[in-house]
Amino acid sequence: MKRTWRWFGPKDSVSIDAMLQAGVQGVVSALHHVPTGTVWSCEEISRRKKEIATRPSGEPSGLEWEIVESLPVSEDIKRQTGAWRDHIAAWEQSLHNLHAAGIRVICYNFMPVLDWTRTDLAYRLPGGATCMRFDLSVFATFDIHILGRAGASDDYAPQVVAAANRHFTEMTDADIQALVRNIVFGLPGAAENFSLEDLRYHLAAYDGLGEDGLRANLIDFLTEVAPLAQQLDMRLCCHPDDPPTPLLGLPRIMSTQSDYTRILDEVDLMSNGVTLCSGSLGARPDNDLPAMMDHLGDRVHFLHLRNVKREGPGPRCSFHEAAHLEGDTDMVALIAAVLRQEAKRRAQGREDMSIPFRPDHGQDILDDLERNAQPGYPSIGRLKGLAELRGIIAALSHPDLGTAL
Template sequence: MEQTWRWFGPQDRVSIADVAQAGATGIVTALHHVPSGDTWSSEEIARRQAEVATMPDGRPSGLVWSVVESLPVSEDIKKQQGDWRAHIDTYKQSMRNLAKAGIEVICYNFMPVLDWTRTDLGWRLPNGATCMRFDLIDFAAFDLHVLKRSGAASDYDDALQDVAARRHAEMSGADIEILTANIVFGLPGAAETFSLEDVRAHLSEYAKMGEETLRQHLIDFLSEVVPLAQDLGLRLCCHPDDPPFPLLGLPRVMSTEAHYKAVMDAVDVPASGITLCTGSLGARPDNDLPGMMERLGERVHFLHLRNVKRESANLRGSFYEAEHLGGDTDMVAVVEAALKEEARRKAAGRADWSIPFRPDHGQDILDDLGRRAQPGYPSIGRLKGLAELRGIIAALEPRVVADVAAGWLPC
């Protein structure tokens, strides 16, 4: 498993030197300054590759740009309106330029409007660490009383509406500003940020779009770009919805195993694959992450290994970012399933047998608390997670290799 690390470019408070010391070999990054719908030029790609390859003092870092995260899909493409056909053309040109630069894995998502949603970006844990959290009551308070979305009341039962109203009444003006900023934070590192009016405008345009329509738009997009990806030797991998349940009346099409299977079956080409994020999918209790890795593993092109702790057994509920081995997902079982998939690929002669993974998110601990890095992407917290994941791999990999050699794993 290739050990990678997300990096947001030269402005990232976690430097390339920090990443090199953490022991990762690959970098996951993007041209965050390029707006959605614009082409990633060969010159900009080469500039980012050079930044990845160079320490702050000018020495070689030994790191390479392994995975793109994300090459954004514009709202026009998701809605099939405005400049969506032109945006598909620019997406294809960006793919060609990335392939020319030797980058093979491209992560993207198809979440409408908000690319991920948290209500607190620095929730304090009993031990003094902080983490990101989604509080359903806070979110309902925002939806009902700040955004004042039309029809929002139908999404919450009476009890939740009552407690959300009380929560909102207790908030100061500053509390409401912080909550609003957290929810509309947008894609990490992205060029665009949304205002409340932007969100309202997008919601009105999605108001009549159901799950089936959005899924068909995803399939239409993939039908355009996947054949080119296959020809170029690229692997596209869709990130799941985060969180994996409907919010703000918006449809979700990548929240469950059934969602993924429907899209993979519709565009049944090896280049079209999955970013299996154990944190995003793990926020929903009916998602079986080890089983998904086993059943969908052939199309898993990228792994995000992180954990969340759910605060209820409901399909839609509050959760927080847990330690990598401390949440509700059995991380040992997920890694074992990934190692078995790698062994099957290697035995079958697949060139892409090594699955890149990154220690996704992490709790802010120790010096992270004063670093003010990108929310969810601390230095020491992720290093701790990477060390824990390395331990699992070191313990399991010899046994998996031995099982393959003995013929105990199907290939």
């Protein structure tokens, strides 16, 4: 399992030196400043590679840009509207340019409008650490009372609607503004300038599409780009929905094992693969992560290892980001399944026998609490998670364990 670390570029408060000290072996990054639907130029890709390869002192870092997360798929592509064909052509040209730079693994998602959703970006835990949290009743408050989406109350259980009503009566204007900022933070680059009217516009653009329509559009997209990726020996890996349940009346199509199996079978190429995110998928109790790894493993090209603690029953509930070994996913069993898959790949002589992973998200602890890093991406919290994951890998890989795998 290859240790990687997400880096948001020169503005990231976590430095290249910090990554080296954390013991990572490769970097996950993206060109967040390039507008969605346009080509990632060779010049911009080379600039990011150089930034990763150079320490603040000017010395070589020894690190390389290993994985793209994410090469964004435009809303036009997801809906097949507007300039969607031009956007696919730009996506394909970006693949060519990334291939020329030696980058082979491309993570992307097909979530409509919001890439991820939380109601609190700094939820305080009893021990003083903070983490991201999704509170279903607070989200319902936003949906029903602040956004005012038509028919929103019909999408929630009566007790959730009642809790949302009570919560709204207690909110100040400052509370409302903070909640709106937290929710739109899931739109890359939108936290400072995305309005409720903008969100309403994007939601309206999906009226009538539904799950079947969105799934058909994903299959059409992959039918176009996956053969090119196969030709270039590149691996595309779709990130699951986060949370893995319907939101704001939008369709969600990558939330369960059956969702993934359907897409992998429809476009049956090794280049069409999975980003197995144990946090996103683990927010549903009906997702068995070790079993998913066993079932989908030969097409898992990238791993996000994090944990969440569910706060209620059923697939649609509140949850918060737990420490990596303290949530509802059995991380030891999941890593054992990953190591079994790697053993199969070694026996098959696969080039990708070592599956890259990153410690996804982390709680803000110790000095993180004063550093104001990207939500979910503190230095010490992720370092703690990476250390815990490395300990599991080392233990399960030890020859004295014999038949443990």
